[in-house]
Amino acid sequence: MYKNYLKIAWRSIKGDKLFTFIKVGGFAMGIAACLLIALFINDELSYDQQYKNKDRIYRVVLQGVMDGELRKSVHFQLPFADALQSDFPEIEKAGKINMSELFGAGKRGLRLAGESQNNFEDGFVFANQNILEILEISLEQGNTNEALLQPGNIVISKSKSDKYFPHGEALGKTIVLDNNTSKPYTITGVMPDFPKNSHLKFNFLLPIEDTNMSWTNQNYFTYVLVDENTDIPALEKKMFSIMENYVIPAQMARGRAPDFIEILKTIEYKLQPIGDIHLRSDLAMGDGLKHGDIRFVWLFGAIAGFVLLLACINFINLSTAKSANRAKEVGLRKTVGAFKSNLVAQFLTESVFFSIISFMLGLMLAWALLPAFNSIAAKSILFPWEVWWFVPLMVASALFIGILAGMYPAFYLSAFRPVSVLKGSLSVGSKSGKLRSGLVVFQFATSVILIIGTLIIYKQMDYIQHKELGYNKEQVVILDGANILGNKSESFKEQLLQLPQVQTVTISDYLPIDGAKRNGNTFKKTGEGIEDRGVPAQIWRVDYDYIKTLGIKVKEGRDFSREFASDSINSMIINDQMAHELGYDNPIGKHINNGMDWAIVGVVKDFHFKSLKEDIAPLSLVIANNDSGAISVKLKSGNIGESLASIEAIWNRNVPNQTFAYSFLDQKFSQMHEDVERMGKIFNSFAMFAILVACLGLFALSAFMVEQRKKEISIRLVLGAPFESIYKLLTLDFLKLILLAILIAIPIGWYMMNRWLEDFAYKINIGWEIFFVAGGIALIIAVVTISYQSIGAALTKPLKSLRTE
């Protein structure tokens, strides 16, 4: 029996190749898209799941309302972790990490003792011994229990060990950081590389050397390992005693205003499970790590579901549409004695058969597309062939979807009454017209929503790229690892300025891009009492050419100048926002202090020094000689390659033992927003998938409709219908559906994308033109798809279908 079913299934495939191609191809595409997204989601969800104690590891987060705004932070004081461990018995261990560049984390120049060539390395971080234990880092070489106990210890990753000690002899070797031969480090451990799906990724762990036990400086991420069965909400409440016992007394001793102390009293400590960090951290926490976003996971999940649904709908739609041709078969089978159950079984077999073929094709397609998808999504996902559940899961899904998709056609077809079918009086298929129309509307509405999403993301992207930033990011080269120049940096700068291609040069680590140095502090108006709560602001250490090099506009007062001796002592330039928050209408000449007294000599126009997702915050610039890691060079327009070569020559003359490393300011700026770009690309890909699937469906459906109405069309043609009227007749019906789909999609798309744009402090307005364009695209695609069929129908010879009567 089943052999017979399969034979029929095979023949119906062979019989109508185009139809089969659309049915199977569309389904396979849907499966491939769904599978890719599923792999993406699986990867996102796998972050930080590798810890044995993952249910007991938490990151501490502080949150409170300040000026009506919910603020969060993950930075804590140096003694905070130790206080947690000693004050709360349920906290088994508390560890701390310092990732601040101000302390020397991040990028360093590294060389082996006895060698002269410096290598520029990233991924340095300060951590205490507890971190090794909490994060379950078990050293491949060295003693895990004491690797980070002594100053001068360093733990390096396996890949770095392989790089510098290819024979595995790293342990006990000495390395020098940033030319500082007076303070060498001894390798006390080699740790396995952090997995790709860990929110923390470091290459070098240094013991904490900071000894400032102040309760007012916050620089440390704090992680805790709690006892099993700890009541977390209760512990969070209890943790407030830290605030009461340590923080508030320290702030009061510093003379902070009473209303600030009142705010501190409303602050809460929260424990964030380590598994939540990747997907459920928000920007307000300011941890500077690259995170995923749980909303995107949901969104992509929804898209995957929709694409699969679209494909299933096509499958069902096309199966029922084709039923007219199968009705006779059903009638015949019934008259020769088939029971309804036989027919249901037959059609289900057929459907499962199609489903399995589609799954195989879909798997191959996904496998072929995975590298492209990885590059779009910035992932390195592998196809999980070797995971034990993967193949069984695919087979089960194929069966399940096959049965699900076959259910409707199976019961629909098998319900035909044989007599009426054989007599030919039943106009088959037209009865479920409403359902089919509904499905077309659904498919196109989904496509239009995705098109709207793509357009808006691209528009926002374009807005970011062309936004007036308040500084000029073009033609600026940043030289990395420049702290190696030490006190030679000024003379290096002079040499650069001799080059005809160089316009200006500035030495400062503080740049308006991610990964540059930041330093926050609180400023009070000099002369006001403790009632002044102060303004939290960035204080950036720059040189005389900083404003010129970055093209920042001075709005009031003046730029720094060597002609004013005071500039190198206590002159300060602030941004508009800071003037505003200080409440100064005319800030020039006013004094503010943060423990040091500063005289405001200028105000610059606000410029974006963070991602456009964030508002511009108060910022101040002061002159300071610092051995900066970055030197920025503004080039005159001209041949960039030549200019770089000249700069490199000067670099090599000054620093023979470290390779020249550079980046461009505009590239760094783009990198800050690459998540947006990625979103755009992913959206775009899936929008195309959805449209393709929807079009395949529409194509087959219009073919079916034409088939159904062949007789009617012929009669009309014989009665003198001109081409246009037949074309309109066939096309308009579908166009109405497409228009309805567009109308449904617009508010949904608008709502969704509005939510997405809420992330940005600076964003585009969603104008009507986007909906026009999105609707227009869908409409054009639909018209082209349908036209193929309706033009064909309008051009047929009427005789062909009338003669058969």
Place this chain on the structure above:
Amino acid sequence: MLLKLNNIFKWVNSGGQRVFLLKDINLSVEEGEFISVMGPSGSGKSTLLNVIGMLDNFDEGEYSFLDEPVHTLKEKHRANLYKQYIGFVFQSYHLLDDLTVQENLEMPLLYKKVGSSERKSLVADTLDRFNIVGKKDLFPAQLSGGQQQLVGIARALISSPKLILADEPTGNLNSKQGEEIMELFKQLNSEGVTIIQVTHSEKNATYGSRIINLLDGRKI
């Protein structure tokens, strides 16, 4: 002279062999004639009718309709010609199921871009003339076969064609209904409409003024 066929051949190639559907047909039809085409199944009756109605092409020969050489005309021209002068009546009526009687009648006028008021009066006249005013809002499925064919003929006549081509118009009807239809044809013919009908029935053939017999695509 309404139309003239000279040495018309039509064939299909089947399995390397040429099978003739029409073979050397010569026929001239004057206005006002009522011709019956007879012959066994497969003798080419319907094909001949379709060729005359310009719904089908032929492979060889000459055909002039109202002194227009049909064989040299472009497809579009030809279509205009038949749309203007020829009305078709089918064995299985070919009414549109989704349209009422009135709407079915109106359709050819719509395609001819006849103005709304003229259309209304033409439809009203025709309903009246065929005595089907009471049925104007019914759908084809609600009518008997005879009534449906009545509507079919009314539809063919509504744009006042010079020629009516009827392919076994009574084939699906009982004898009484068939008789009524044939009486109607006779009456129309007496009013000046030229009719060519294909029929199996000797009796129906006698309504015509001339009988053409076909066998294997050949006139005998």
